[in-house]
Amino acid sequence: MHLPSKMRFIAAQFEALLSGDLWRRSATHSNRMSQLLANELKSIPQIRITQPVQSNGVFAVIPPKYIPALQKKYFFYVWNEEISEVRLMTSFDTTEDDIRQFVTLVKKTVR
Numbered sequence: 001m002h003l004p005s006k007m008r009f010i011a012a013q014f015e016a017l018l019s020g021d022l023w024r025r026s027a028t029h030s031n032r033m034s035q036l037l038a039n040e041l042k043s044i045p046q047i048r049i050t051q052p053v054q055s056n057g058v059f060a061v062i063p064p065k066y067i068p069a070l071q072k073k074y075f076f077y078v079w080n081e082e083i084s085e086v087r088l089m090t091s092f093d094t095t096e097d098d099i100r101q102f103v104t105l106v107k108k109t110v111r
Contacts, residue, residue, distance in 0.1 A: 026092035030056040033090035033099060040103040046110040050085055058088040066109045074102055 017023050038053045041060055051059040062070070064084040070076075079087040090099075 027056075030090050030092050030094065033094040033096070034058050034088075036096060037088060037090060037099050037102070040099060041106065044103075044107060044110060047106065050083075056090045058090075059085055060088065061085050062106075063110070066106075069109050070105060073105060 034053050034056045038049050038058045038060075041047045041058070042049055046063055046066075048061045049058065050061055051057075059079060061084050067078060067084065067086065076089070077087050079085045
């Protein structure tokens with residue numbers, strides 16, 4: 001009977017998330033940041049965006065020799081190792097400055 005007593009803590013989180021438009025504002029911001037990330041990465045000739053950006057994920061091909069250097073500072077998954085496609089995710093707390101810092105590192109790394 002320990003589990004039911006803990007449910008109020010989970011329910012409190014859902015209540016906060018679903019009250020007002022917090023969930024929508026968080027999702028909208030995250031999606032806007034992924035659009036910004038994709039647009040910034042498109043300006044780098046060595047990077048190719050592989051999928052339309054429809055949510056908070058950006059799929060891009062990055063040459064494999066650059067991925068370890070980028071992963072030293074930023075956590076992301078290699079989605080498809082055969083083509084060196086990575087999955088970059090944004091969230092409710094991703095800032096424009098975060099995006100610019102990542103893109104700056106990518107530009108320095110691929111030179």
